[in-house]
Amino acid sequence: xxxxxxxxxxxxxxxxxxxxxxxxxxxxxxxxxxxxxxxxxxxxxxxxxxxxxxxxxxxxxxxxxxxxxxxxxxxxxxxxxxxxxxxxxxxxxxxxxxxxxxxxxxxxxxxxxxxxxxxxxxxxxxxxxxxxxxxxxxxxxxxxxxxxxxxxxxxxxxxxxxxxxxxxxxxxxxx
Amino acid sequence: xxxxxxxxxxxxxxxxxxxxxxxxxxxxxxxxxxxxxxxxxxxxxxxxxxxxxxxxxxxxxxxxxxxxxxxxxxxxxxxxxxxxxxxxxxxxxxxxxxxxxxxxxxxxxxxxxxxxxxxxxxxxxxxxxxxxxxxxxxxxxxxxxxxxxxxxxxxxxxxxxxxxxxxxxxxxxxxxxxxxxxxxxxxxxxxxxxxxxxxxxxxxxxxxxxxxxxxxxxxxxxxxxxxxxxxxxxxxxxxxxxxxxxxxxxxxxxxxxxxxxxxxxxxxxxxxxxxxxxxxxxxxxxxxxxxxxxxxxxxxxxxxxxxxxxxxxxxxxxxxxxxxxxxxxxxxxxxxxxxxxxxxxxxxxxxxxxxxxxxxxxxxxxxxxxxxxxxxxxxxxxxxxxxxxxxxxxxxxxxxxxxxxxxxxxxxxxxxxxxxxxxxxxxxxxxxxxxxxxxxxxxxxxxxxxxxxxxxxxxxxxxxxxxxxxxxxxxxxxxxxxxxxxxxxxxxxxxxxxxxxxxxxxxxxxxxx
Numbered sequence: 091x092x093x094x095x096x097x098x099x100x101x102x103x104x105x106x107x108x109x110x111x112x113x114x115x116x117x118x119x120x121x122x123x124x125x126x127x128x129x130x131x132x133x134x135x136x137x138x139x140x141x142x143x144x145x146x147x148x149x150x151x152x153x154x155x156x157x158x159x160x161x162x163x164x165x166x167x168x169x170x171x172x173x174x175x176x177x178x179x180x181x182x183x184x185x186x187x188x189x190x191x192x193x194x195x196x197x198x199x200x201x202x203x204x205x206x207x208x209x210x211x212x213x214x215x216x217x218x219x220x221x222x223x224x225x226x227x228x229x230x231x232x233x234x235x236x237x238x239x240x241x242x243x244x245x246x247x248x249x250x251x252x253x254x255x256x257x258x259x260x261x262x263x264x265x
Numbered sequence: 266x267x268x269x270x271x272x273x274x275x276x277x278x279x280x281x282x283x284x285x286x287x288x289x290x291x292x293x294x295x296x297x298x299x300x301x302x303x304x305x306x307x308x309x310x311x312x313x314x315x316x317x318x319x320x321x322x323x324x325x326x327x328x329x330x331x332x333x334x335x336x337x338x339x340x341x342x343x344x345x346x347x348x349x350x351x352x353x354x355x356x357x358x359x360x361x362x363x364x365x366x367x368x369x370x371x372x373x374x375x376x377x378x379x380x381x382x383x384x385x386x387x388x389x390x391x392x393x394x395x396x397x398x399x400x401x402x403x404x405x406x407x408x409x410x411x412x413x414x415x416x417x418x419x420x421x422x423x424x425x426x427x428x429x430x431x432x433x434x435x436x437x438x439x440x441x442x443x444x445x446x447x448x449x450x451x452x453x454x455x456x457x458x459x460x461x462x463x464x465x466x467x468x469x470x471x472x473x474x475x476x477x478x479x480x481x482x483x484x485x486x487x488x489x490x491x492x493x494x495x496x497x498x499x500x501x502x503x504x505x506x507x508x509x510x511x512x513x514x515x516x517x518x519x520x521x522x523x524x525x526x527x528x529x530x531x532x533x534x535x536x537x538x539x540x541x542x543x544x545x546x547x548x549x550x551x552x553x554x555x556x557x558x559x560x561x562x563x564x565x566x567x568x569x570x571x572x573x574x575x576x577x578x579x580x581x582x583x584x585x586x587x588x589x590x591x592x593x594x595x596x597x598x599x600x601x602x603x604x605x606x607x608x609x610x611x612x613x614x615x616x617x618x619x620x621x622x623x624x625x626x627x628x629x630x631x632x633x634x635x636x637x638x639x640x641x642x643x644x645x646x647x648x649x650x651x652x653x654x655x656x657x658x659x660x661x662x663x664x665x666x667x668x669x670x671x672x673x674x675x676x677x678x679x680x681x682x683x684x685x686x687x688x689x690x691x692x693x694x695x696x697x698x699x700x701x702x703x704x705x706x707x708x709x710x711x712x713x714x715x716x717x718x719x720x721x722x723x724x725x726x727x728x729x730x731x732x733x734x735x736x737x738x739x740x741x742x743x744x745x746x747x748x749x750x751x752x753x754x755x756x757x758x759x760x761x762x763x764x765x766x767x768x769x770x771x772x773x774x775x776x777x778x
Contacts, residue, residue, distance in 0.1 A: 104756050104777035107723060107770075181773075188773050194727045201720040201740075202769055230586075233747030234720045234740030 107198050110181035110188045118178070118240030121220040122171035130163035180238045182252060187227055189236045199236045205229045209253045211246050225249055285343040285354075289409050291384040296335030298380045304328040344406055346420065351391060353404055365404045369393040371561050371586070373418045375554040377411070382552065387414040391421065422556055423540045443544065447602060447613040449533035454526050456604035459572035460580070461707075463522030467514065470521075507671075530603040535613060543583070543617065545600065557599070561586040563717035563743035564698060565614040567625045569607060569708045579607035581614045584713060584744035599744070614712070624698040624712035629691025635732035636752035637687040644683030648676050682706070692750045692761060699739055699765050701750045711748050715765045717741045723758065737762055 137156045141147050173193040181188045187206070189199045212224045223246035227236040241249065304324070342355035352364045372392040381387060386408035393403075409417070457463075531549035538544055543562070545555045564584040573579060581601040602613045611623035618624070652672035658664035685705040692701045699718065702710040722738035729735060729752070737750040737758040750758060756777060762770045 105759050105774045106755055106777040107759065107773055108775040110773070183772055186769055186772070196725050196730070198723040198773075199720065200722075200770055200773065205719040229719045229740065230742035231719055231740035231746045233738065233745070234722065236720075 110179040110190050112180050114178045114240040115222055115242040117220045117222055119171045119175050121216060121222055121240060122174055123167055125216050126167060126170065134159055178239060187236055189238055201227060201229050201234060201236055203256045206253065206257045209250050211250055227253060283345045283347045285345045288339050288342050288406065289386055291386055292339040292408055293336055295380050295384060295386060295408065297332040300328055300331045300335060351404060363404050365391055365393055367421065370421050371558050373421055373556045375414045375418060377552045379550040381408055385411055387411050389414045389417055418556055422542050443536040443538045446535045446537055446616045449530055453605040454523060456573060456578040457522045457526035458519040459570060459576055459578055460522060460604045461570050462525060463518030466521040466525060467518050533603060535601055557585050563741055564711060564713040565618060565625065566709060566711040567610050567614060571706050573604060574708060577607055578604050579610040580604055581610040583617060586743040624695050624700055625710040627693050627695040627700050629693050629702055632690040632752055633754045635734055636690055639752060640683040640687045641680060644679045645676060648672055648679040690751060692753060694765055701748055703751050713739060713741060713748050717743060718766050721762050721770060
């Protein structure tokens with residue numbers, strides 16, 4: 091009883107995942123920018139206070155840290171929201187839900203309609219400000235929920251109705 | 266062994282009015298005993314060592330409250346089993362009612378801690394297999410007599426399958442002797458030191474002692490024996506000190522793991538019962554008996570730690586829908602075989618799945634060379650960064666000289682580990698099972714039934730995209746929830762996903778350019 095021989099495979103058949111059909115709302119770009127802002131501000135203010143308040147402030151290295159933080163913040167705020175917007179997409183077919191998300195790290199998730207257990211919408215304070223909603227589709231797996239961020243509220247409502255109807259039509263306990 | 270051959274009482278007539286039953290009265294003894302033992306250390310400190318600090322007394326009050334709570338629970342708890350559900354009411358000020366529909370019951374777990382066993386009681390836990398609900402989903406009867414626990418176990422699980430398979434009447438079929446699938450041989454105890462569990466135990470024990478000493482303001486310096494010991498140690502050169510420390514640690518870890526193995530896995534056995542359930546029993550002082558509905562079985566997992574692999578050992582775990590295996594499989598109850606010869610692990614896996622051969626032994630498809638590059642880079646770079654940090658630490662007079670040398674010396678081992686991690690990677694489909702393997706220090710081979718896969722995740726980090734690799738995750742309602750095929754070629758992984766579950770991923774594929 092061995093541990094299994096390793097068989098080499100050559101990559102001849104070339105397939106890849108195509109992008110899901112629908113983009114999310116354009117408003118997701120300002121939404122992500124605004125949402126990322128507070129974290130950077132808190133960090134920068136903290137660093138500046140550390141520089142200004144004490145009688146004996148730390149040396150030049152703190153200045154370097156502040157400058158680096160500011161540069162990183164600017165790059166993050168300039169690049170992340172539009173990069174994310176380009177990546178985030180979703181699609182519902184007669185048999186499955188398909189999402190693409192991420193920016194530096196990207197992830198694609200597929201769930202068959204017959205295995206869907208719940209469909210939720212969620213609107214945090216920032217999302218309400220921009221008229222957006224997040225749709226979460228769960229299956230019986232702890233590892234498998236699909237999140238669709240930054241949908242227009244109307245689109246989200248329509249999607250939930252569509253998925254709920256499709257889920258009710260399928261039978262079984264979806265495990 | 267007589268406790269294993271309990272007469273299986275026929276299910277009572279279903280139209281009988283159910284009556285509310287109490288938990289066993291002996292719990293009035295057991296639950297205080299449990300709390301006192303659990304709080305033994307503070308109690309000893311207060312009464313023997315005489316360290317009267319205010320919070321020591323406070324902790325005593327806490328013990329009192331816990332005892333009162335246990336007694337109240339017994340006094341107020343009532344349970345009954347109706348045709349449709351199991352109900353439990355309890356609580357004095359905060360009255361709770363919990364009901365579990367009987368057709369949702371997937372596992373029945375009977376645990377007897379030694380305090381329970383002194384008076385012949387058991388705690389019965391009913392699980393329904395909703396993975397997303399976690400602990401809220403359980404109903405625990407703590408405690409009832411062993412005979413009552415066995416009666417309930419049979420009753421709850423028999424009705425379940427009788428409903429699922431109506432052609433086989435539960436009343437007509439004489440309960441045939443259960444088939445024993447595996448029984449742990451005492452000689453397998455010698456695999457215990459190779460499981461790394463001992464090291465975890467030692468670390469936990471050290472942490473607990475340290476924490477407690479801290480709380481009591483005992484400093485290691487104050488204890489003469491330790492003080493002298495440390496003085497002696499301080500004068501030795503690191504070249505003696507490090508090997509000596511390693512040997513002592515290994516020795517203690519070995520003893521701890523062997524003791525742990527004996528305590529946990531004494532009389533470990535897996536049997537298949539007529540009612541279509543797997544019954545796992547084990548334990549020396551605290552005994553545990555887990556019944557798993559076979560229809561919920563989604564696959565098996567064979568785990569080999571590196572030392573265990575070197576002596577040809579392995580462990581087997583069941584992948585069961587609704588049984589979480591996040592923190593320690595034994596807790597989840599899906600363990601099929603503790604550390605044993607790996608051939609035995611494969612044998613029990615095959616028997617449990619009713620397959621002629623364990624699917625985890627199938628030949629696997631290797632992953633692209635880019636996966637090897639990623640592993641080697643990570644392994645070597647990680648150690649070299651640590652070495653550099655240690656060297657800077659030495660230059661800044663923070664660390665002794667030898668630390669960075671140790672990291673440099675570790676580099677070849679780390680590179681070997683990286684290579685071994687690559688060799689472990691592999692996946693295949695065999696007889697309707699998805700098989701995936703990964704890991705070196707703990708090598709895990711999982712065989713998951715394709716029809717148990719309820720979705721896919723494909724993950725690609727920036728570096729993975731550059732090397733044309735992805736990590737494919739098959740999501741399932743069982744076990745860990747998702748099983749990874751790490752760093753496979755993009756095309757390879759997608760074709761594999763399509764083959765495992767037809768007509769799902771195909772609609773989202775396009776030819777690569």
